[in-house]
Amino acid sequence: MNRLGDLERAVMDVLWAQDEPLTVREVGRALADRDLAHTTVMTVLDRLAKKGVVSRDREGRAWRYRPAASRESYVSELMYDALGETGDRDAALAAFVRSMSGDEAEALRRALAEADLDEPRT
16 A cells, blocks of 8 residues: 555545545635645546545546545554565564553553454455
């Protein structure tokens, strides 16, 4: 999974903040402070759809876009992919854990306790 560029991330922030799918125009309005052309927003959303980061459904002549996964799922996939880039996963995990705050480490402990670690990741 590829990391998102700055504009892609801004578009995804808009989509993740909504419960309903949005049109290109609605996303553009939410990013009005960036003064983007309608075609720029359309191109970014089309690129995100081709990457599988958003899904879209036709509504009349317009597309409605929504995230293909939650922000948390997306970040989780990035973390998992980054872990796969190291030659020593155990060392990478240990370094990651050492960089955590106490609250983050406690959240990780709770997540591990709740996880079914016998199930392999697919």
